[in-house]
Amino acid sequence: MEGPNAIPSGRERLANRYAAWRAGRKPTVTAFVSQPEPRSFGLHARGKQILAGNILLAGHLAEAPGKAIWDIPLPDAAFGAEAHGFAWLDDLAALGTPQARRLAQDWTGRWIARFGQGRGPGWTPGLTGRRMIRWIHHAAFLMSGQDKAAHDAWFAALARQTAFLARRAPAAAPGLPRFEAQIGLLYAGLSLAGMDPHAAPAARALARECAAQIDAGGAIASRNPEELAEILTLLAWAVRALAEAERPIPAALSQAIDRIAPCLRVLRHSDGSLPRFHGGGAGIDGRLDQALSASAMLRPPGHAVQAMGYMRLSGGRSSVILDAADPPGGAARAGAHASTGAFELTSGRRPLIVNCGSGRPFGVEWRLAGRATQSHSALSISGASSSRFGSGTELLEERARVTSLRQSGGEDALVVMAHDGWVATHGLLAGRELHLSSDGRRLGGTDTLSAQGAAAQARFSMLLDRSKLEGIGFTIRFHLHPEVDATLDMGGHAVSMQLRSGEIWVFRHDGRCRLSLDASVFLEKGRLKPRPAQQIVLSGRAREFETRIGWTLAKAQDTPLAIRDLDRDEPVPI
Numbered sequence: 001m002e003g004p005n006a007i008p009s010g011r012e013r014l015a016n017r018y019a020a021w022r023a024g025r026k027p028t029v030t031a032f033v034s035q036p037e038p039r040s041f042g043l044h045a046r047g048k049q050i051l052a053g054n055i056l057l058a059g060h061l062a063e064a065p066g067k068a069i070w071d072i073p074l075p076d077a078a079f080g081a082e083a084h085g086f087a088w089l090d091d092l093a094a095l096g097t098p099q100a101r102r103l104a105q106d107w108t109g110r111w112i113a114r115f116g117q118g119r120g121p122g123w124t125p126g127l128t129g130r131r132m133i134r135w136i137h138h139a140a141f142l143m144s145g146q147d148k149a150a151h152d153a154w155f156a157a158l159a160r161q162t163a164f165l166a167r168r169a170p171a172a173a174p175g176l177p178r179f180e181a182q183i184g185l186l187y188a189g190l191s192l193a194g195m196d197p198h199a200a201p202a203a204r205a206l207a208r209e210c211a212a213q214i215d216a217g218g219a220i221a222s223r224n225p226e227e228l229a230e231i232l233t234l235l236a237w238a239v240r241a242l243a244e245a246e247r248p249i250p251a252a253l254s255q256a257i258d259r260i261a262p263c264l265r266v267l268r269h270s271d272g273s274l275p276r277f278h279g280g281g282a283g284i285d286g287r288l289d290q291a292l293s294a295s296a297m298l299r300p301p302g303h304a305v306q307a308m309g310y311m312r313l314s315g316g317r318s319s320v321i322l323d324a325a326d327p328p329g330g331a332a333r334a335g336a337h338a339s340t341g342a343f344e345l346t347s348g349r350r351p352l353i354v355n356c357g358s359g360r361p362f363g364v365e366w367r368l369a370g371r372a373t374q375s376h377s378a379l380s381i382s383g384a385s386s387s388r389f390g391s392g393t394e395l396l397e398e399r400a401r402v403t404s405l406r407q408s409g410g411e412d413a414l415v416v417m418a419h420d421g422w423v424a425t426h427g428l429l430a431g432r433e434l435h436l437s438s439d440g441r442r443l444g445g446t447d448t449l450s451a452q453g454a455a456a457q458a459r460f461s462m463l464l465d466r467s468k469l470e471g472i473g474f475t476i477r478f479h480l481h482p483e484v485d486a487t488l489d490m491g492g493h494a495v496s497m498q499l500r501s502g503e504i505w506v507f508r509h510d511g512r513c514r515l516s517l518d519a520s521v522f523l524e525k526g527r528l529k530p531r532p533a534q535q536i537v538l539s540g541r542a543r544e545f546e547t548r549i550g551w552t553l554a555k556a557q558d559t560p561l562a563i564r565d566l567d568r569d570e571p572v573p574i
Contacts, residue, residue: 047095059361084122126177129184316440386421471541
């Protein structure tokens with residue numbers, strides 16, 4: 001996800017440092033009054049890797065057997081942020097062996113000795129809240145067999161972090177970090193002896209954040225589906241913790257969950273994953289199911305429905321999710337992608353058409369490349385994304401605007417949209433029409449580039465003259481999931497794609513463009529490098545005031561029933 005591990009400004013660092021110093025003057029605690037169940041869960045296999053000394057955080061692998069995580073030179077700030085957030089504790093707890101417990105206890109004790117007095121990069125409100133949640137969830141795992149000195153140091157560190165959050169939680173960045181900060185403080189108030197006075201104010205502050213950050217349709221400003229799922233997870237944990245402590249649950253919390261849940265059900269692919277838009281990934285397997293169980297809003301979405309600016313088309317075992325809104329504005333521009341008009345297609349439990357995803361874990365160049373239109377399954381004009389960065393900044397300053405959107409929820413699912421991403425630069429309005437059959441076996445698409453109005457036609461004509469009437473180059477890309485095997489077929493006029501489930505899909509077009517099968521990448525969180533993949537590319541040139549390109553994706557062979565969705569590899573990403 002883009003954003004949650006952002007580096008604080010100099011003023012924020014000074015404020016955090018001062019608050020951490022002041023927190024040391026507050027009373028300590030020595031016991032729990034109640035303890036939530038360990039609801040944050042990790043991966044058993046990743047816990048084994050950590051135990052073996054292979055520590056993969058923020059796209060960097062540190063091979064450091066026998067070395068504490070705090071002794072590893074930081075490859076970048078994101079690695080440090082993930083380390084100080086303690087999400088790796090979920091993986092060691094999932095492994096659950098005596099060796100995993102000893103390692104978790106050792107690293108936690110070393111953190112307390114080195115950073116527990118308020119020093120280091122982990123003292124930001126969001127990271128502190130994230131860390132507190134993990135410490136309290138896994139308290140029994142961490143404290144089992146520890147001596148009194150270790151217990152006292154751990155509780156003193158919890159008390160200091162609680163006091164820090166009481167002062168700094170409202171200053172956390174909007175979005176996921178602020179929810180983590182407020183819920184970390186709520187957990188402390190409910191769980192730790194002597195910290196009860198923080199519980200009610202934290203619950204009220206959390207209710208205010210729900211009202212301020214989650215709109216009537218359950219959406220958040222970043223339009224990042226994975227971030228929304230993480231917020232839902234945190235809110236579900238908070239409600240459960242309040243219920244177990246027999247405390248009143250603010251109505252705004254329950255109402256926020258009931259707004260978010262149907263939104264996420266719309267954004268969910270048929271395989272249970274989330275679409276890869278605006279910095280978000282597919283989500284942690286199983287976590288969304290756990291969070292959705294907290295809501296009574298379980299009615300399945302229809303054939304063509306909209307949520308958080310996305311359109312979901314569904315039919316049979318297929319789902320299509322289309323970005324049908326403007327990129328996020330405000331502070332969210334820092335993580336927004338130029339993905340207007342892009343879509344993903346999943347058949348059963350197998351992704352077929354995808355977006356490349358967030359390049360944040362792979363460095364600056366990949367981070368910027370992943371946000372470009374060319375990294376999405378969409379039409380793009382050669383050399384220009386539909387939304388563009390401002391001069392000297394990573395903010396999307398020139399954002400495409402959706403000018404029209406129409407949907408049909410009849411027996412088949414249909415959506416028609418247009419955006420003005422290239423009107424100012426090329427005089428061209430971009431349109432996309434998607435039609436998914438009711439059985440989910442055929443997706444038909446039409447992409448258009450049109451110059452509408454005198455000013456737009458004059459702009460287009462000028463560029464056409466400059467090109468010596470060769471036209472404006474464009475491409476339509478369909479990025480394939482790495483597990484899709486694709487080959488050119490029918491003398492280069494079609495592409496056959498086989499999924500590991502045995503399904504075969506065929507891509508065809510109307511012959512107005514050149515078809516090629518090119519290299520692509522899949523930017524997947526939790527891996528060291530981008531995964532090699534392929535992309536279907538239609539290349540052409542716009543020479544008229546309107547250019548229309550038709551194409552189809554059709555299922556030619558089903559998965560054999562005997563192996564449908566069962567023969568599925570689930571390796572831990574490396």
